[in-house]
Amino acid sequence: MENTEPSSIDPNLYALYSSARKPRILLAASGSVSATEFSTLCHCFFEWAEVKAVVTKDALKFIDILSLPRGVTVYTDEHEWACWQRIGDSVLHVELQRWADMMVIAPLSANTLGKIAGGLCDNLLTCIVRAWDYGKKQVFMAPSMTASMWKNIVTERHAMLVDELGVALIPPVLKRDPSTGEHVESSGSMADNSHISATRE
Template identity: 60%
Template sequence: MMASAKSTSDNLQPAKPRILLAVSGSVAAIKFEILCRKFLEWAEIRAVATQSSLHFIDRRSLPSDVLFYTDDDEWSTWKKIGDDVLHIELRKWADIMVIAPLSANTLAKIAGGLCDNLLTCIVRAWDYRKPIYVAPAMNTFMWNNAFTKRHLDVIKELGFHLIPPIAKTLACGDHGNGAMAEPHVIYNTIRLSFKPSAS
């Protein structure tokens, strides 16, 4: 069927960026729905969740047009050599990866090169010519721990972009730095820094 003038004109519009939003096991994961809805204003979204993050997410509340993947999906459709491998396909699909919140545990795994779930397998297979952003969230004492500094230094050296946490009263009652940056800050940081590929 021949494309109409309208659809031809639409094709001249720049394609939406493809953003892979990942969530790990922090209380700040309760804001993941807000983050998804914010990014949908501008981009195509696919979402990846660790097993521990599911404690804080109501999957039914997520926008219906966001494809949502968990560890259970990693090998569910793989039957034989030649079939798609999910963590590779998601890496190929995405223009940008955002991990928000990034828990202390997932930070430590990434810094150590571990890849024992869908999220960390994507990171290990990532093409670092494409940006990857992290928005940490953890208890203040965890944030101030020497291990955290070492791990952040490692991922920064790899090319990760840090969206720093903020100081506030945390869910545990402690007051101090370690709360995830607000969703609108994460969104604005990435949108303002995004540079479309020249293809």
């Protein structure tokens, strides 16, 4: 697949909130081994923004919640229904969508990419994405998958569909493919944390 750099985040967003409050970042992780980097990435964003975290059930296999910065609330699928008891109660995925100024999904697994491209919303993360106001707020996604999955024509089609939504994909980088041990141009390895957290500049 062709790697294209994501557009930078609108600087007006930061000018707007610099005098009043920090920008609000919804940082999410789906099930990928790159989720082991989620804590470090969370600390990077926490240096300049208010951060809330959303993690899928599979992402929890790779994340040590206790290693995240203090002050960062972590939401899982269970929280979606725990917050709702009866008609009229607030809906978590709607409230998180309203709270955030921007969303970053890192890592974005092939499975979650496929769900988003197809409009599926079967967990908290994909419900937030489905409810997102793409006309007003940005979404950045950093894919993480094997080289064969990243270069697959199905992934290319899914990437084109999310691009039509206005999503900015932060392309994978040249790394060793864990499935083959080889360094390849489109390895599918998630971009470095410093690159992902610098997308605001």
